[in-house]
Amino acid sequence: MLGAGDDAKSKRAAGWAVGxxxxxxxxxxxxxxxxxxxxxxxxxxxxxxxxxxVTNDVICEYKEEHxxxxxxxxxxxxxxxxxxxxECDGSRTKYVCISCDDGPVQYTINESLYAKIxxxxxxxxxxNHASFFVTPPTSVNGKNVYLTDENxxxx
Numbered sequence: 001m002l003g004a005g006d007d008a009k010s011k012r013a014a015g016w017a018v019g020x021x022x023x024x025x026x027x028x029x030x031x032x033x034x035x036x037x038x039x040x041x042x043x044x045x046x047x048x049x050x051x052x053x054v055t056n057d058v059i060c061e062y063k064e065e066h067x068x069x070x071x072x073x074x075x076x077x078x079x080x081x082x083x084x085x086x087e088c089d090g091s092r093t094k095y096v097c098i099s100c101d102d103g104p105v106q107y108t109i110n111e112s113l114y115a116k117i118x119x120x121x122x123x124x125x126x127x128n129h130a131s132f133f134v135t136p137p138t139s140v141n142g143k144n145v146y147l148t149d150e151n152x153x154x155x
Contacts, residue, residue, distance in 0.1 A: 011043065018049040025051075053151060060133065078134050081155045082107060087126045090114075096124050097144075098132070107132070107145050109152065116150040129155035 018024060044052045064078070082100035090111040098107040114120055123130060132152045134145065 011047075014040075014043055015047055015049075018044060018047060018051045020051075023051075024055055057151065079131060080107070080134055081129055081131045084124060084126050084128050084130055087124065094120075094124070098130055104143050105145055106143055107134070107147055109147050113147060113150055117152050118150075120152075123152065123154045131155040 041056070045056065060079075080100050080102070082098040084096055085099045085106075086097035088095055093111045093114045095111050095114060096109040098109070100107065109117070109124065114124070117123065130152055131154070132147055133149045134147070
């Protein structure tokens with residue numbers, strides 16, 4: 001069981017818990033049967049820790065493969081891949097539209113999310129394929145889905 005930092009008052013404790021990637025590695029690899037992580041996912045994600053990002057991705061993949069075993073109240077993220085069909089200059093950075101094979105829905109990376117994406121200028125170019133996560137149920141504004149997770153990679 002791993003627990004440290006479950007609200008905004010515990011941000012320092014949460015930072016300590018994920019400050020060294022080795023700490024998360026030791027906690028997870030010594031697990032014999034069950035592994036529980038207790039904490040506020042949004043608090044941990046706000047810490048901008050590679051250990052948190054990798055752990056979150058592993059949890060999401062595990063939940064996709066074993067939905068009957070993963071027990072929490074957080075929706076499972078779905079990985080999608082699509083082609084970047086539109087790249088436009090905004091007032092501060094760029095915004096981008098991605099089309100997938102799941103119908104008329106278009107996924108949008110707005111300016112504020114674009115600014116958070118590591119190596120965005122290399123990954124996000126018209127014609128490239130990008131891989132990203134969507135957490136259902138997705139809020140749809142018409143046929144656009146505005147992405148919120150900055151873990152976007154070149155596919």
